[in-house]
Amino acid sequence: MRIGNVYRPVVFGCRADERLSEVARRMVEKKVGALAVLEGDQVTGIITERDLVAAMALFIDPASVNAAACAPTEVKTAGLEEDSREVARRMLDAGIRHLPVEQDGRMVGMVSMRDLLALETWAS
Structure with a gap:
């Protein structure tokens, strides 16, 4: 199945200069495990949640640290037409649980391992 049938077509993000306390608050509010830095x-x-946990361990005051200081900048993406199994394999190989979905060079949503697992569960 193609990613366009699986992904969540909404963009939840933050700016690079936003404080981690705001980033964490937005994740809780939106009930997501990752935000795109846009x-x-x-x-x-x-x-991601993992990045926030690492920041808590490294910084005395996470409220004084911004998203750019903690967000990996090597971003892998998926296209709407890509096969979901290939995207899942790429995510497993990279050790990531969230992948931005792009169309024509702009982010249109996010796909998570949970989304892909649900697809496999429903397809069985």
């Missing part, structure tokens, strides 16, 4: 509609990083 510059306009371009993804410049991804910040």
Whole structure:
């Protein structure tokens, strides 16, 4: 099945200069495990729950640290037409649980391992 049938077509993101306390608050509010770090509609990083936990361990005051300091900047993406199994394999190989979905160079949503697992469960 193609990613366009699986992904969540909504963009939850933050700016690179936003404080981690705001990033964490938004994740809780939106009930998501990752936010795209955005510059306009371009993804410049991804910040995840794991990144927030690491920041808590490294910084005395996470409220004084911004998203850019903790978000990996090497961003892998998926296209709407890609096969879900290939995307799942790529995510497993990279050790990541969230992948931005792009169309024509701009982010249009996110796919998570949970989304892909649900697909496999429903397809069985």
